[in-house]
Amino acid sequence: MRQLWNSIKLVMFGAVTAVVLAACGGSGGGGAATTISGVAAAGAPIIGSVTIKDSTTPTAQTKTVPIAADGKYTVDVTGLKAPYMVRADGYVGGNEYHLYSAGTSADVGGKINVTPLTDLIVSNIAGSIAKTYFDSGNFSNLTATQLTAQSDALKAKLLPVLQAVGVSSSIDLLRASFSTDHTGLDAALDVLKVTTDTTTGVATITNIITQQQMTSNITTGTYTGAITDTTGVATAATDIQLISAGFKTFSNLFATSLPSDTNPTLLALFDSATFMLEGQTLAAFLTEITTDKSMIGISFANISIQSMDANGNAVVAIDVMQNGKVVNDGPKPFHMIKKTDGKWYMQGDQYIANVNVEPVAEYRVSDTVTPIVTGLRLNIEDRGGKGITSAVVTGAGLPSTGVTIINNIAYHYFEIQGQNGGNLYSMTDTAIGAIADTEESYTIKLYIGTTLAATYTEKLKKRPYLKSELTTANFPTITSPTVAQVRAFTGGNTTVSWTLPTGLTNDWLSAQIADNAGNSAMFEASLLPTDTSKSFTLNPVTSTGQAFTITQGWLWLGAWDSYGRQLDTVIW
Incomplete structure (x- = not known):
């Protein structure tokens, strides 16, 4: 990500070049345009990349470029054969998107946008979901006439809403210039949501303000209904x-x-x-x-x-x-x-507690038998003091009856029932294989005693790491203190120092000391991205002032990857 700005500079330079060449036309010795640009958005800019795929057979060529912060992209199509398919991959508001669009040789030097609407346009041309069309490579016969016809057909069904947010009736949904500032076409993308049932081949467009809906049978490329109610739009x-x-x-x-x-x-x-x-x-x-x-x-x-x-x-x-x-x-x-x-x-968020299901891998430095564990951290915190006593989490890779987390009041955190402490549910690679690579959902039910207090759904951005994907080199390295020093700690001032592998970002540091009677003390701190050490004082005195003799201690250092997956190093 830190190299993104350099990439964006190159993209911007490419965009400027395209404009200059277009302005030159064919006179004055100017060369032909070689780029395609556009906006990739779904109610907000997509954070990710755009891939363009050409019609070369038998093996298509592809080029991938980053999407700028404002949703814009530019790709040089020199050496690529028209027509083209375009795919935008990334996230908006934590939700994953893979959206498609298309263009022909006539679009070189111009724009091809990638939005939920262009995805539907391509699907209706293909007679199948756009992903299948892209993956198959069978789009060499795609024409500008087809693209314009389907774009106009969709526009006609959406025109009242488009005009209500200030979009001209002459707009080209595939190629129009727009900004991701919640005006014009971008405002329409805020209001109109497209969902596709890949089993039935039916796409549904919903006006989220009025809840009016229309459908498209993408197999036949025909629409049923129209979005005409503009009340409040x-x-x-x-x-x-x-x-x-x-x-x-x-x-x-x-x-x-x-x-x-x-x-x-x-x-x-x-x-x-x-x-x-x-x-x-x-x-x-x-x-x-x-x-x-x-x-x-x-x-x-x-x-x-x-x-x-x-x-x-x-x-x-x-x-x-x-x-x-x-x-x-x-x-x-x-x-x-x-x-x-x-x-x-x-x-x-209107949640009654902190509820989080997150993919986590731990390198347990002190464990010589199973040093690397991967799975899901089932995190529950009764931060509002609602009296939550337990929770049950269900979903892919977990037992059919779910995993129960109980409130360990003595140690001030929720832990997995039947497990020797902790809230990391360890999983085999086989169990992780049952989890969708992205967008897997989990249900969390919170209980106060036996009474159901709340039910929430959490969605993963990315599945947990397979154990086979990890070595100790993937984790933060705690350079001090050593395992022996952690075990010998009797309280007082200490400093933790560390280094991170490329691609990880600091998240948090936690240290805890306890005795065998349930007395404990803890230090926790969020870390700045630039931190490489943290000094703190931790004494064997509980939050209520009870002194105790340390019999056990733990040290956690957490970092996260580009998907938000935790990679933690633990010493005890």
């Missing part, structure tokens, strides 16, 4: 811009320093009466984020609307960015409410 387009501006204000407050938890600009972003994030009240949340130095430089990007109603309720998905990297490991809902003053206020 124009207002929604403006609302989406206001919501986006609110997150921008939040980002600006943390750009270079930490604001006070009483900062009026910060407080004005939230609805204090209804706010709840992972069980926390607004006051607790603000205290935490305004004292955590890892929040400096945090920003929110690619806000996409998941739902919005006429009563002023909305759910958005966001990408949390730190130093240019996405740090959320999957889609998280964030609720918003519009009040009578016309402003939108943040309400948090």
